[in-house]
Amino acid sequence: MTELVRGTPGLVRAVNDRAALHLLLRQGPLTRPEISRLTGLSKPTASQVLARLEGAGLVVGNGLRTGLPGRVPETYRVNAAAAYATAVDVTPDRIAVRTADLAGAVLGEAEAPVPAGPGREALVGALRAALALAPAPRPPRRVVVGVQGAVDPTTGRLAYASEEDMAAWLFPDVERTLAEALGLPVRIENDVNLAAVAERAHAAADCPDFVLLWADEGLGAALVIGGRLHRGHFGGAGEVGYLPLPGAPTAREAGHPYGRHGYQELAGGEAIRDLLHAHGVPGADFAETVTEAVRRAGAGSGTGAEAGTWAGAGGMAGAGAGAGSGAPERGEAARAGLVAVAGRLASGLASIVTVVDPGLVVLAGRLCAAGGEPLRALVERELHALAHSRARIRLSAVTGNPVLAGGLDLALTAVRDEVFGGPPPVTPCP
Numbered sequence: 001m002t003e004l005v006r007g008t009p010g011l012v013r014a015v016n017d018r019a020a021l022h023l024l025l026r027q028g029p030l031t032r033p034e035i036s037r038l039t040g041l042s043k044p045t046a047s048q049v050l051a052r053l054e055g056a057g058l059v060v061g062n063g064l065r066t067g068l069p070g071r072v073p074e075t076y077r078v079n080a081a082a083a084y085a086t087a088v089d090v091t092p093d094r095i096a097v098r099t100a101d102l103a104g105a106v107l108g109e110a111e112a113p114v115p116a117g118p119g120r121e122a123l124v125g126a127l128r129a130a131l132a133l134a135p136a137p138r139p140p141r142r143v144v145v146g147v148q149g150a151v152d153p154t155t156g157r158l159a160y161a162s163e164e165d166m167a168a169w170l171f172p173d174v175e176r177t178l179a180e181a182l183g184l185p186v187r188i189e190n191d192v193n194l195a196a197v198a199e200r201a202h203a204a205a206d207c208p209d210f211v212l213l214w215a216d217e218g219l220g221a222a223l224v225i226g227g228r229l230h231r232g233h234f235g236g237a238g239e240v241g242y243l244p245l246p247g248a249p250t251a252r253e254a255g256h257p258y259g260r261h262g263y264q265e266l267a268g269g270e271a272i273r274d275l276l277h278a279h280g281v282p283g284a285d286f287a288e289t290v291t292e293a294v295r296r297a298g299a300g301s302g303t304g305a306e307a308g309t310w311a312g313a314g315g316m317a318g319a320g321a322g323a324g325s326g327a328p329e330r331g332e333a334a335r336a337g338l339v340a341v342a343g344r345l346a347s348g349l350a351s352i353v354t355v356v357d358p359g360l361v362v363l364a365g366r367l368c369a370a371g372g373e374p375l376r377a378l379v380e381r382e383l384h385a386l387a388h389s390r391a392r393i394r395l396s397a398v399t400g401n402p403v404l405a406g407g408l409d410l411a412l413t414a415v416r417d418e419v420f421g422g423p424p425p426v427t428p429c430p
Helices: 009-027 032-039 043-055 120-132 163-169 174-182 191-199 263-267 269-278 286-296 315-320 330-356 366-386 402-420
Strands: 059-064 074-078 084-090 095-101 106-112 142-147 186-190 210-215 219-225 228-230 360-364 392-395
Touching: 009 032, 009 043, 009 059, 009 074, 009 402, 032 043, 032 074, 043 059, 084 120, 084 191, 084 402, 095 120, 095 402, 106 120, 120 163, 120 174, 142 191, 142 402, 174 186, 186 191, 186 402, 191 210, 191 219, 191 228, 191 360, 191 402, 210 330, 210 366, 219 263, 219 330, 263 269, 263 330, 269 286, 269 330, 269 366, 286 330, 286 366, 330 360, 330 366, 360 366, 366 392
Parallel strands: 084 142, 142 186, 210 360, 360 392
Antiparallel strands: 059 074, 084 095, 095 106, 210 219, 219 228
């Protein structure tokens, strides 16, 4: 039998305070009567809640609301200066940082160099220098760091990361060590997971069960199930770059579990560039090559329906078409190349959606952005031909840096839960 928790006066006050704070955060400046009406609290109780929150420095007056008949009411808002949060995005080329106040207003954003050498001392120095470029009036209550890898919770080490790119991070108990060295609460999160967190308020706002495929220089995925990130027992859920697929070398053949094999070798940036080069499409890198393929195919502003007619290559059958003697004209060759690209992306997605059964797949990363709507429509067509899935396919709708956006979302959620005493209650206590 479940034992009920008694509603002590202290617990009731905490629940009511939390309800008022989350309401003010969502709906902006409100008057006492509005807080009473929207929370269901009596007007005297709402007044007591506001008095407590003002005394704690969590709520401040926002001036009078004029232009209405009768008594001029005072409005209240969350004190944005009560706490701060910071997000960090680490790549092999740079460290990006963004800081916001409790209300979510961005106070600063900057980029800094990566560590000059291996070792934790160089890493701590680089992170400290980056944080100093986007300072808050007080130290942030939480720092979320996005990296190309994931912390294995069973060992505390950064896993699924190459020594070439992340040498400075490969030491024991990395999260705790960085937190102690920086003097800040630090959480390390996979960068693609953070992109998925950001997408929850954008392309995936209407779907709690979705997969985000990040197609860039490398491939990665994030799984959101029931509105929550699924990280896996060892932290490696979504590391699909190593997914074995027909037509790609296996880990046994590559000689290393993190070597050149699997989905990455079939549909990573370098492979896609080479594939389109074989179809006569030029470009210095994969993004430039995909953009040129879309332009040549005459689909720069094409609709999904138009893209769906690009069946000349017969899906994956066009993957080996060349640009030599007897090859199609430039436009046809580019269309065949894009169909082949979509087929390669869909071949990995087919395994993912078959296991996870999401309602939505979000395509993100520079490769998908370069392909735009024509590539999205082709991936959707190819996926539905390969897998028994009705998942919708959408392009990412996050503008700017999705890793910083998702990192700040996680950091602010943690800070607000700490400052407010927890997430929003289902209903306040009258």
